[in-house]
Amino acid sequence: MRPQVRPFRDADATGLAAWLDPLAPAEEVYSPAFLVHQRRRLPASRRPLWVVAVLDREPVGLGRDEPQIFGGRPGVRRTWVGVRPDLRRRGIGSRLWQEIEAHARAMGGLTLRSWAVSNEPEGERFLLARGFRRIERGLQSWIDPTSIDAGDLERATAEATARGFRVTTLRELLPQAEPALRRLFLDADTHAPHHNAAARPVAASTFRRMILENPLLDRDCSTVVLHGDELVALSWLKGDRQLGRYGVEFTGTAPHWRGRGLATLAKLSALHLAGRAGVRWVGTANDENNAPMLAVNRRLGSRPLADLMMYKRGGS
Ligand SMILES: CC(C)(COP(=O)(O)OP(=O)(O)OC[C@H]1O[C@@H](n2cnc3c(N)ncnc32)[C@H](O)[C@@H]1OP(=O)(O)O)[C@@H](O)C(=O)NCCC(=O)NCCS
Known part of the structure; x- marks a missing residue:
């Protein structure tokens, strides 16, 4: 079995x-449009590479080497x-890995990060x-948002x-409030568990491309809480929407507004809007040490899924 390995093309996404x-983290829906966006949003200057293993003209494997954008430092890929699944243990994964590892090394990757879902134990192995x-x-x-x-609320x-x-929606605030939205998002993210203090800042253009230009971001169901003119959560x-499946991009509260139930309010409102729009499944992933967010999810009645495990090679 000798698949051809070549760079990803948009036409591979379907x-x-x-x-x-099924291999996606719970907060991502790997629709064709999202895969194309995920590949295109990566800054070319940081030399990302996606390669595809092709067998009988079908894409049967994917390898990715990318810069770490959020929480990234030089040398982290x-x-x-x-x-x-039906073509595993025949050397395809190893073949893709060779390509990806060599590329990551050539790009100066001293620390490699990766991830796997715990109900796919082959990934961890x-x-x-x-x-x-x-x-x-x-x-x-x-959570089924109609169950809240x-x-x-x-x-x-x-x-x-x-x-x-x-509470208002993202659509109401864009484009005027983009700088304030970016500051709130990044500020809340910086104060989340495991954020690296040495992380490089995220440029406005990168934030726009990565987050706001995601074709799957729902501006009508995504909520923002304001206090006067200040954006707080x-x-x-x-x-x-066609699949009826959503994920949480991010829920956060500005550090000095925490502990007042604002993340719960923002999430309850977003879920309510999603339920009204026909969504029946909203997935999320939170660090096991993120007690406040896990408490919010528990209170909302979220049901557990397989864990999302993060891995690292090299570095401190
Ligand atoms: C992890 C994954 C990519 C491996 O893909 P694969 O095509 O099965 O990979 P390979 O066949 O090259 O190798 C898998 C193992 O099977 C072994 N193997 C290869 N051919 C084999 C054969 N004919 N018989 C038995 N074992 C074989 C390999 O030696 C390798 O063992 P090792 O990991 O101990 O070195 C695949 O299981 C997968 O897609 N998992 C879900 C995605 C995921 O979690 N990825 C995270 C990792 S980045």
């Missing part, structure tokens, strides 16, 4: 999405390979056999309104 989607170690565990869960209690909204807060959702 064939890849058909088997890649994100690497991943996946093979269609593959990584451990290649010198990676497990470094973090994300707890994944999902409308009374909870009403109460949370009434209390927040009485304290001078209001957000919960953004992305996904595929």
